[in-house]
Amino acid sequence: MTAIVPVNALARHISPLASALSSAAVEVIESGYYVLGPNVKAFESEFATWCGASECVSVANGTEALELGLRSLGVKQGSSVAVVANAAMYGTTAVLACGAEPVFVDIDPSTCTIDPAALDEAASRQSIDVVIVTHLYGRLADMSAIMALADKHGFAVFEDCAQAHGAKDHSGRKAGTFGKAASFSFYPTKNLGALGDGGAIITNCAETAETLRQLRQYGWTSKYRNELAGGRNSRLDELQAAFLRIMLPLLEGWNDRRREIANRYSDEIHHPDIKVPARGGDDFVAHLYVVHTDDRAGLQKHLSGAHVASEVHYPIPDYRQPIFGNEFQGISLPWTEASCNAVVTLPCFPELTDDEVSRVIEACNGW
Structure with missing residues (x-):
């Protein structure tokens, strides 16, 4: 019987790493650190460096990375967020979770990413606070044109890099480092995937990173003091962070x-x-x-x-x-x-x- 060529095969991907991953799991179990421990801190530092950003804040999954990332940029009820409509509702879901209004923008048919001309038209027609730029299928969007439009219209750029870990422009600048902040998913099928859910936001703004660290832990500004609206429990597992550290290189x-x-x-x-x-x-x-x-x-x-x-x-x-x-x-x-x-x-x-x-x-x- 002829074997089927699969769209993906995670067992093939993970099998060569099984011994290293098992050893990492044992080390985490024996360490006594299970939430926001040394592996999370180390992975955040390593992933930020790998991307070319100064800050990385890990969270529970890619969808919450999108939502909390938007919240860290001030997106709330009454905000308008431009987003493509061909990417399975992930960006739109995050916009709606913030209470904001999605502004749907057409795509470039050759890349399936947001069309700068259509974005220019939309931003000329109405006020837009933030644009989610989704690097769909792993292809970097036209960031030079989009950043020029950000200067022209005054909107913030938030990158959705869930499918684009490591995509670079001609200068070597990686996805996630063009806008104010960017979200990543570490769902198992992603280019960098954990053995469960996981996500992160990168940024070059220390203030944004601090807001994200508060949002991912109930909106606390100090322990048991809730000040930030939209906070929740959204933390990358110490175990998944250990696995991701093995895979990143x-x-x-x-x-x-x-x-x-x-x-x-x-x-x-x-x-x-x-x-x-x-x-x-x-x-x-x-x-x-x-x-x-x-x-x-x-x-x-x-x-x-x-x-x-x-x-x-x-x-x-x-x-x-x-x-x-x-x-x-x-x-x-x-x-x-x-x-x-x-x-x-x-x-x-x-x-x-x-x-x-x-x-x-x-x-x-x-x-």
Whole structure:
């Protein structure tokens, strides 16, 4: 029986690290430090340095990293936050959790990240306090254009780097260091993933970092003194921090392999009904490899028959989610909707073999 080429395979990813991770777990158990202990402090320092930021504040998961990050920039009821609508509601959920208003902005069809021209138009039409820039699928958004718009319109930039750990611009500057602050997820499937949930916010502002440390622990300004609205218990486990410290030095190599696979796909998939993304350099860490086709169901059926798994990231624009009913009925973002209707995710993870990559390419070209 022909084995299926999976979209991801976490057991393959973790298996070579099992001994080191087990040893780390034993050390944590024996240490007696389980919450905000030495591994959390060390990981925060190491990850900030790796990203090129001065501060890192770890939290329980990527979604709370988004929300608390926004709160640290003053987002609250009455604030307006620009956000793309093709990224599975994560940014929008954080905006709504702050009591703020989402302002949906269309995407660049070639990158699926926020379109600077559409953002300029939106900011000219209404006041925007903060823009969430989502580096979707691991591709760095056009940060030079976006930061120029921040200067022009006076909004703050918050980066969502959940899929872009290590993506760099031409100067080597990494995702997360352009705006006021940036969130990361360490969900197991991410480029840097824990063995459970985890998240972090990085910033170069000491005051923002201090606010985040208070928000992640009930909004305390001192023990048992609650002063900050929006605080909660949101702390990265000491155990997960220990695991992430083992994985962080391996991340550049994993990203290189992801990029190698993605660029083979872009070079070698030639089917006229499959639109592949552009080859990527350091600006692309290939968290997901997503193609577009007008016949998604047909392509996925064919791939399944060829023993190649596929997924859809992401099929529903945020403003069309059932939770909103008719609230955003008047909104239409052409490129967002076209992308959501056409996306198909192909297998792409560091442990994918060259033979499996060839099988994916052959299956696509044989459709």
